[in-house]
Amino acid sequence: MYKLFLLLVLSIALYAQNPKAFSALGDTIYNNVQKIQKLENIDEYEVYKKKIKQYVTEVKKIKKEGFALDERVSKNKMHYLNKLRELSKVNDFFVRSVKRNLDLAIENENSKLFSQLINTGLLDEKKSKNKIIDYYFAHTNDVNVTGIIQNYLENDKKLRAKKEYKKNIRNAKRLRELEKIKRIRRNDKLQQEKLEKQLNQEVQKRKLQIREEQKKELSKTI
Secondary structure: OHHHHHHHHHHHHHHHOOOOOOHHHHHHHHHHHHHHHHHHHOHHHHHHHHHHHHHHHHHHHHHHHHHHHHOOOOOOHHHHHHHHHHHHHHHHHHHHHHHHHHHHHHHOOOHHHHHHHHOOOOOOHHHHHHHHHHHHHHOOOOOOOOOHHHHHHHHHHHHHHHHHHHHHHHHHHHHHHHHHHHHHHHHHHHHHHHHHHHHHHHHHHHHHHHHHHHHHHHHHHO
């Protein structure tokens, strides 16, 4: 029973990976297929529903061929590569479509479509961040905060906390330096006062000596 369970776990783990053959092209397709499948639940993609289902089926099928190539069960590399190229074009179409429809959703203030598109995972999060955050803050009551927006807010929170920590470290260092400078200046001032006191004492002592000498000289002349 344990061996059967172990084999099942290993087979699932293996299937979760992508084929190594032509992975530079295949990884994007395989990693995006479930994201593209999410478009079936968006009204604006109703017209593409059949196409999406067909695409998902083809990706699953060609993925098996990729594993067969990896295991050398199949040697038809050109067929696999050509199929990947075809599927790559479909992938790119939907990625561009999501980006274009996001701009339209923002322009038309369609918060439902906006929320659905940003959480497909098909957007470039770094490039889209500013316009997504700007729209969210302008429509906080209409936009679902879960998903990508929540990640943005949490990451910004962490970033602000990190910046604040570094700022506090710099401030603490600056305060230590200021205290050190004050301490040096205070010691310098004390040393200066001590030196001045010593000089004054020397001067007063010298003056007394001169007076005594003058008195003695004067007494000799009388």
